[in-house]
Amino acid sequence: MMVVSTGRVVGSWRAAWLRVEGSWAWYRRYWKSNLYSSGLQPLLFLVAMGLGFGSQVKAGPATGGLSYLQYIAPALLVSAAMQNAVGESTYPVLSGFKWQKDYLAVTATPVTPGQLLGGHFTWVALRLLLSGSVYALIALAFGAWLDAGAILVVFVGVFTGLACAAPVTAFAASTYDEGVRFNSLFRFVVMPMTLFAGTFFPIGQIPLALRWLAWISPLWHGNQLARGVTLGGVAPIAMVGHLAFLAALLAAGAFFAHKSFYRRLVV
Incomplete structure (x- = not known):
């Protein structure tokens, strides 16, 4: 009797997206447990620092002549993205190798460690895009944005978060x-x-x-980009430099993460 296999090898993008679908299936059940860190925390900071403490800070040269609320709103979005990205790239990644061992199960299929890693980064980017968009919309109600540059701030947050997630993923x-x-x-x-x-x-x-400790911090480069696209005051050449720093960090982190995934998952 001849047995015909119905399985098929999927493409790289589809393989990575299957990992995203798995993460989404988990997130739909447990999103409430992540509500504070991914959404409420930066908004509480915005209210406490921007409206509370910020009411005691006069607009001046340090804030670019803007209210303190408008000054910190872009940076809080980027800061929250950095923290969420690091959180998604520490214990969840280690768990995939050590505790739940779902990474071992996934790579027992035709999905490669590189595709698995691509799915991880895609999921992190989507998480950051969702939480950043919610923050931007609610911050709009507080008068935190001057113009439509707030849309670009969301993408700056995603890019900064990925630049932080890549080396942390390699570390994990x-x-x-x-x-x-x-x-x-x-x-x-x-x-x-x-x-x-x-x-x-x-x-x-x-x-x-x-x-110099601030200069080598990816968050500072992200903050500068975020304020540049929504508040201005950052020279174009400086914006290019900040983008280049984050891109280099992302590329280097992804390279070492790729090597670590293959070293750990390929027997």
């Missing part, structure tokens, strides 16, 4: 313990970036000897 893919070193990542990288990369005040207020 090379983690074999219980993820203890993620605590150091959040404590000594993510939190300082949030506070000292120009989100809440210009980095010119930081002592010159320490200012």
Whole structure:
């Protein structure tokens, strides 16, 4: 008796999208547990800092002559995107290798580790696009935007988030313990970036000897891009430089993540 296989190898894009569909199926059930970190947290920051504390900050040279609410609104979107991207690229990635081991199950099919990684990045981008769009719409009600540049801020947030997600994914893919070193990542990288990369005040207020730490921060480059597209005041050549920095970080992170995925999943 002859058995005819009905299976077929799917293309690279379709294979990556299958991973996105799997993540979406999970997210539809558990989106409420992510509501605070992905949506409410940046909005609460906007209300507390932009309207609360911001009411005590007078418009001046530091804010480009704008209200403090308008000054921090673009940066808060980018900061939230960075935090969400890092969160999606630490424990969920490690779990795919170590605990749930769904990465091993997926790559037991014709889906390759590279396609799996592509699906991960696509899912992160969609998550950031969704949360950034919700934030932008609600912030509009507070008068946080000057013009339609807010639409571009959402995409700046997605790009910055991916630039942060790529090296963190490589970091997670090379983690074999219980993820203890993620605590150091959040404590000594993510939190300082949030506070000292120009989100809440210009980095010119930081002592010159320490200012280089902000310059090498992807969040500072994202903040500058976000303010440039919605508030202006950033030279075109500087905008190109910020984009180039983030693109280089994304490319390097994706390269090492790709190598780590293949090293761990191909026997």
